[in-house]
Amino acid sequence: MLQNKGQGLGRACVRLLKQLAFTQLRAHRFWLDVMSLNERAHRLYLSEGFVEEGRLRESVRVNIEGADGYDSLIVMSMLDREFQARRAMALED
Template identity: 40%
Template sequence: MFAYKPTLVGKLVTLRPVGPEHAEGLQELVTDPEVRRLTGSHGQIDAEASRRWYATRAEQEDRLDLAIMARDEYVGEVVLNELDAANLSCNLRIALIGARAFGRGYGTEAISLVLEHAFGTTPLHRISLDVFSFNDRAKHVYKKAGFVEEGVLRDALLWDGEWHDSVLMSVLRTEWQSRSETLP
C-alpha cells in the first residue's frame, strides 16, 4: 500500500522519504532525553544502526517513513506503520527532534500532510495512534488534526519509577473528509 514514497510539501515543512542521509538527525532524535521520555523509549540505538534503519525504509511497502524537513534541516520523522491491509488501517507515529522543533507548528503540519496523503491516495479507512497521558502538547495537536480519544491503556509506561497511562486515539476517513470539506 505504501510502495510509492512521496515528497509532501507544506508551508513550514517538507516531508521526504527517509534515507541514510537523515541518519545523523535520527541519531540526535533518539538520544534526546525529552524525546525519549515523550515517546517512552527505553532502548538505545547507535549511529550505525540508525543509518542501516533509514537505508532500508524505502524498500518497505507496508509502511511510509518520512523525514520532516524545515528549511532543509531534519527536525523529525512521521511514520505510517503497523499496516493492517485487510482492515484498511494503520498506525501513525511522529517525533520531533526536541526543543528547537517543538512549538513551531512542524508537527501539526506534518500530520496534516500525511493524513491528506493517506486518505487522498490510499484506501485506508482508519489511522490510529497512542500518546502518553502526560504529553498534553501532543494530545492537543492530535485533536486539532481530527483524532478522537478511544480509550486508555492504564499504567502502560513505567518511567523514572512512575506509571503513566497511554491514550488511544484514531481518525476515520469519513471524519477526515467531513473536516476537510468544512475547512477554508
C-alpha cells in the same frame, strides 16, 4: 538540529500523515497513541480531529527526574469519513 516548540512542525507532520493515509493509501481508519503526560501532543491531535477511543492504563514505564513509575497511553483515531468532513469544511488541504 532541534527546532523550538511552537513552530508548527508537529502539526505539519500530522497533516501530511493524514493526507497520506486517507488520500494515497485510502485507509479507513488512522490511529495513534500518545502518553497521557504528553498533554501538548494530546491537544494537537484533538485539534487535528482525532477522537479519543480509550486508555491503556499504566502501560508505559517512565522515569522522569529520577521518579520511576508508569504512564497511560491514550488511543486516538480518525475515520476516513471524518477526514472527508473536515476537508469539506476546509480544515484539511
